[in-house]
Amino acid sequence: MQAHADHGAVQQRQFARLRQLLSDVVPANGFYARKYADLPPVALDVRTPTDLTCLPFTTKAELAADQADHPPYGTNLTNPPESYSRLHQTSGTTTGRPLRWLDTPASWNCLLTCWETNFSLMKLAREDRVFFPFSFGPFLGFWTAFEAASRVGMLTLPGGGMPTTARLRFLLDHEATVVCATPTYAQHLAEVAADEGIDLTSSSVRAIVVAGEPGGSVPGTRERIETAWCARVFDHYGMTEVGPVATECAENPDGMHVLEEDYIAEVVDPATGQPVAPGTDGELVVTNLGRTGSPLIRYRTGDIVRVDTEPCPCGRIWTRLAGGVRGRTDDMIHVRGNNVYPTAIEAVVRRFPEVREFRVIIDQTGPLSDLRIEVEPADAADGPRTADAVARAVRDVLLFRAAVTAVPPGTLPRFEMKARRVVRTPGERGTSVP
Structure with a gap:
């Protein structure tokens, strides 16, 4: 991935991939074939951000209705059913019932490649030992991180099926250098360690990768985790529906770069759907470019973000979300x-x-x-x-x-x-x- 390239060149590659995605998806994908049925052909020849706004948003409510009408997986499937090899689902906290999501091997490979980019942003290396201290269930994020870490050569340490104290002993015994968890569970591990007289500050852990909640970019939460572990917190943002979207770089805490080689990000006014100026709070809208088997185009995430207007010290010109996710439109x-x-x-x-x-x-x-x-x-x-x-x-x-x-x-x-x-x-x- 060419993270230091000119941003105009990045956009050209984004829209070339989007045009290819649209040609693959329409008419093969039933959901988008119906959604775009009344659009003129020229609308699918997307070459600029302005062209992109001619495509309608995709919403979680639409996806939930599609899966309810066409159980169990809906019609947002570009390939025949036998082409899919992975199933994951959302938590169901927004729609009341989880969205089920299928991936082909090619789409799954794209998600793993995104996580490899995440590791590079965080300066994690194949010598690291990554501990995952919980059972993943059907949620996508930690499965992709686990498999990607293994693929790049890191020692992956699974901690499912253990009580918290056993997990702490396990990470110490195996000299884990990285822990992947929600911010809440990273704090809980630290609390139990303190109660059990376990000194995490002297452990081998140097990085805590947090995801699943916005707490990693909340200053007080972040400071509490870093102090308890004596390790750097890296915030990550993703969703089961779209995959791993953004990650904090090693050089600049409190913000996340969007992986713009694989995603197009827009920030819009939640009420009007119109773009907001950089540096203004708005709703994140995401298009995933490589997940052809189950794509999302202009997906309204419901997450409130703000684009950083300052250049990042790391030198990357990918869009950076200052302060991470600030809230959700439905959580106000x-x-x-x-x-x-x-x-x-x-x-x-x-x-x-x-x-x-x-x-x-x-x-x-x-x-x-x-x-x-x-x-x-x-x-x-x-x-x-x-x-x-x-x-x-x-x-x-x-x-x-x-x-x-x-x-x-x-x-x-x-x-x-x-x-x-x-x-x-x-x-x-x-x-x-x-």
Whole structure:
């Protein structure tokens, strides 16, 4: 991949691949054949970003409806059914039921190649030993990372089926240098290590690759993980539907480069769908160029990002998402005239190292929503003081008052995969009540 090439040349390659993708997909792919049926042929001759906007967005709701109407896999399949060899699915937190996703060997190879680029961005090498401390289930991200690490020659250490303490001993015994996990589980491993008297700061681990949640780019969360492990955090962004999209480079923390040789990224106004200016928050729209067997073209991710307007010290000119994923369009919390993303609340709560876990509860039973925060301190005796401090910080930083209460240590749930810390009452789509 030519990461240091002129960006105009990158765009030329992107649109050449997109035109090839469109010729492969239409009319072979039933989903896109129907979606593009009324477009003039010239609309598929995409050569510029302006041309791209002539193609309609693809949404998760469309995909969910297609799979419901054509079970079990829908019609976004470019090849005959016998061509597919991999099945994965989403968590189902947005649509209420998971999207099932199939890949051909060629599409799967493209995803692994993207992860090889990720490793290069993070300066991981074949000498590294990569530990995956959980069971993957049907989620795509860690399967691709695991297989790609093995393919480039890294020693891959699977940690599924073990209790947390055993996983910690396992990574120490095998001298792991890299840990791949969600930000939540990386913190949980550190908490258990502290309780068990295990010193992670003296381990061989030098890098923590986090994904599945936006916490890796939340300053307080990031600092907590790096301090506990004495290792560098690398944030990564991807989705089961589109694959591994963006990763932080070694030279510039707190932001992620889009892998623009394999993806076209747009940032649009969530309300109008029109492009926003660089440096402005907007919704990320992604087109994956190499996953021909199950492509997504102009896919609205629902994730809020901001394009960095400053050049990156690493020298790459790929689009960089400053501060990673800032929130989700469907996660915005509306409380008594205030709009706030859960990541903003996390950024405040994680300033307090004495808070081990937290939960946000949105009470929607009255005419106006109320927000309260439960914090779980490491020491029960510190609970009232900690709750008061968090409440003051929320008021001072986010400019609204929230009721903050302390709960006993060990009360709040822990998560290996994507954490669900926002609870709405009465329960709504996309929320979870443990």
